Amino acid sequence: MALPNKVTNIVVAGLGGQGVLTASDIIAGVAFARGLDVKKSEVHGMSQRGGSVASDVRFGGQVFSPMVPPGEADFLVLLDQDQLEPNRAALAPDGVLLHPGMLDPVTAANQRSRNVALAGMLSAWLDFGEREWIDAIRASLPARHHESNIQVFKAGRAAGQKIRNGGNS
């Protein structure tokens, strides 16, 4: 998907406190480290009280607006199943929807690391290597959370690769 000059559009959505911004930081970080143009945008302010939060990440050769135009998201990554309705309009007709129900039950059950698990699932569709992702995770999280999150990331990535190959989403 990440052809050099095509802009890849990703929307990560969830509720305040679910780690939406951390997930989008990791995604933006991996594209940034590759040397691509990257823009990431979200509206925050009152998110600590559990309201809807969405974060847009766009990368490619040259990105203009930091916001993904409606109907142009290549990927909609939901950290909370209930956030589909408010964000459905973001997704392109041929866009890919990723949600916690696609994770294995053990990984999905861990609320705190769902954000990283779904970043892992998304990684199966993007042209970055596992090393690059792991570096981005290290850059976005405090050291004491590195090992556990890398494990979760790998589980999400494996689940994503299985779906891509098997096509059973």
Add this chain to the structure above:
Amino acid sequence: MNRPTRQLLSGDEAVALAARDAGVALGTGYPGTPSTEILETFDALGGRAQWAPNEKVALEVAIGVAFAGARAIATMKHVGLNVAADPLFTVAYTGVRGALIVVTADDPGMASSQNEQDNRHFAAAAGVPMLEPSDSQEAYDFTLSAIEISERWGVPVLLRLTTRVCHSKTIVQPRQSALEAPAPAFERNIKARVMIPAYARPAHRRLRAKLAEIAAWNQTSGPWRRIDGNPALGIITSGISFVHAREAAPEASVLKLGMTYPLPMETIRQFAAGIERPMVIEEGDPYLAEAIRAAGITVEAKPEMFRFGELDVARVRRILAGDTTPEAPPAPGTPPNLCQGCPHRIVFAALKELDCIVSGDIGCYSLGVLPPFEAMDTLVCMGAAIGVGLGLRHALPAADARRVVSVIGDSTFVHSGITGLVEMIYNPPATGHLLLILDNGTTAMTGLQEHPGTGRTLDHERTGKVVFEDLARTLGVQRVHVVDPTLNPAAFRDLVKECLDSGQLSVIVARRNCLLAAGKIKEYERCDGPAE
């Protein structure tokens, strides 16, 4: 200097980095989304940053720094500039020696604000040059330019950001060499700095002369950029609208303005002259379109419906297509709510139960307006809880007047509630009044900042502390109570009732730390050691 050549930064972070690179001596401001992270980042980068009680005080302190010949930056959200407007309008006359940068972070679409005022009008009204960055690189570059302009002409400069510029992360290449900071010194210049009418009259003329020079400079070497594309469509734009327009119409010609007050009107005239369809694309009020038309240049402006809310690529496409069919309302998301276990919950449950008329204010506790409480009847601006509550008491029949309660947060009380409390003492309603100060030990709404009532500085070091109950007693409030409402909600409700029934002037300080802040506060207190 050896530092990363390429960074992914938010606009707020980029402003802070530039301020650090320019040796800004002091950053001051009051928290307010989306401006808050500027001072927090400036502090983290080693700059001297402090929270002021409100934006007016922040700007005044910054003016003093600039009078001393050092560089100062004052940060605030758009509505903060209303509070700071008094010093702003007159510091334009006095001018400054060191750079004075005033950052206003506007919030089109009201992601977290009570209005969507367009502060570009302030630049024109006060006669203060204004720069409008489009992304983080420009936020960095324009902060440095603002400092240079401020010092070259001895004027304050307004740096106008918007939510998307503040909070979007884009790539920044910082300069490798810093701006040399001037050495502060006091220089007496009474006629320039003391604005009695006799000195202010020539000062106003000096300001207008400087603005004429700056306009001429903007014309020849200002931070505008021209993209000569297809001459069929020419877009005149600034700020975040520029990037939306580039994406919506990649083939169009574009004149992208960097300094939007004073405007480079000849540049605009020349651009428009070569274009079949010259069109202004701007967010918020038709500020550019009106100024350009007033100069006798024919340009197309957006339809009125696009005054409201943020622009994005899709809306710019609509403007270009002249599409004024109604827009689909955004799909409703999950609204925010008071955290489970938030101490504010107990307070609003009591006010609801007592059927109070609640004159409310701004903070996390504004969420008391939503179900299940629906226990807030007015909210206007910070500090208004007290004045509006008093006004209601003055005018309502006694039976209803007795139900009126003013509710204000601790940070908001310091910001602009203290003068309201003075008014309560000075012009007491016949039925008395009750002020509830919700002291949760932090500025929760904007992400847990310190304030004078916490007794800790921006970076959580111990400092002087304003004690609300002492202040209320000193001012002569008849009944002053301090309670933790969570210990016994029924007793809290009874206390509110007792105060209302007393017909006296009462202040209840409801003191219980914000749930999200409690752990951190404990840690800061442990580091501080026992209070003396």
